[in-house]
Amino acid sequence: KFLRQRGFFISWGLFPAFYALSGHPSPGSEPAGGFRQDYEDGLLGRLEYLVLETVQERGPIDSRQLWRALKNGFGANRSRFEQALVTLQSSFRIMVAGGHLEGWSMHRWDLVERQAPVGLLNPLPAPDEARTSLLKQYVANTVVCTVREVAGFFRWELTPTQLLAAQLVAGDELVETAVEGWKGTWLSTHPGT
Numbered sequence: 001k002f003l004r005q006r007g008f009f010i011s012w013g014l015f016p017a018f019y020a021l022s023g024h025p026s027p028g029s030e031p032a033g034g035f036r037q038d039y040e041d042g043l044l045g046r047l048e049y050l051v052l053e054t055v056q057e058r059g060p061i062d063s064r065q066l067w068r069a070l071k072n073g074f075g076a077n078r079s080r081f082e083q084a085l086v087t088l089q090s091s092f093r094i095m096v097a098g099g100h101l102e103g104w105s106m107h108r109w110d111l112v113e114r115q116a117p118v119g120l121l122n123p124l125p126a127p128d129e130a131r132t133s134l135l136k137q138y139v140a141n142t143v144v145c146t147v148r149e150v151a152g153f154f155r156w157e158l159t160p161t162q163l164l165a166a167q168l169v170a171g172d173e174l175v176e177t178a179v180e181g182w183k184g185t186w187l188s189t190h191p192g193t
Helices: 015-021 034-040 046-058 063-070 078-090 127-142 147-154 158-170
Strands: 094-099 107-111 175-177 186-188
Touching: 015 127, 034 046, 046 063, 046 078, 046 094, 046 107, 063 078, 063 107, 078 094, 127 147, 127 158, 147 158
Parallel strands: none
Antiparallel strands: 094 107, 175 186
């Protein structure tokens, strides 16, 4: 639930780009203390910390077991528990690690670093390289789009996204095109790519 707290499937090919933009260092290069330090620094709430601690110790763990283990820490408030799971997914700390399609309660949860294929997150792309990969893939997926659409989808600032798109057009990696009946400039991949 990295984008707009909605579920998305992310290919392993694009996973490092999304992970790099989440602000996490490559696994094994994180500062001493990891998420415990993030909690002490106020970057994680107590409830998210409880979930991470339990998932680290017992993961992959299914939702029902996780809820039973943490129910008291959440004051038996299931909606707060569900929000903690969404927050931790959107910050690329935990991910679904299997389960059944009968509902969220059958998911298994684990730390992102333990579920990613070995070496996938080492080294991580630089933020500019990650944004470039994602922008190009978005354009390829949508066939044509505006820079505003790209920025809105990823929740990126418009001006840096415009600059990146202009660089990709200047470097002949994307093309500007017109769409009949629509105003403005649109981005597209080269014909045949």
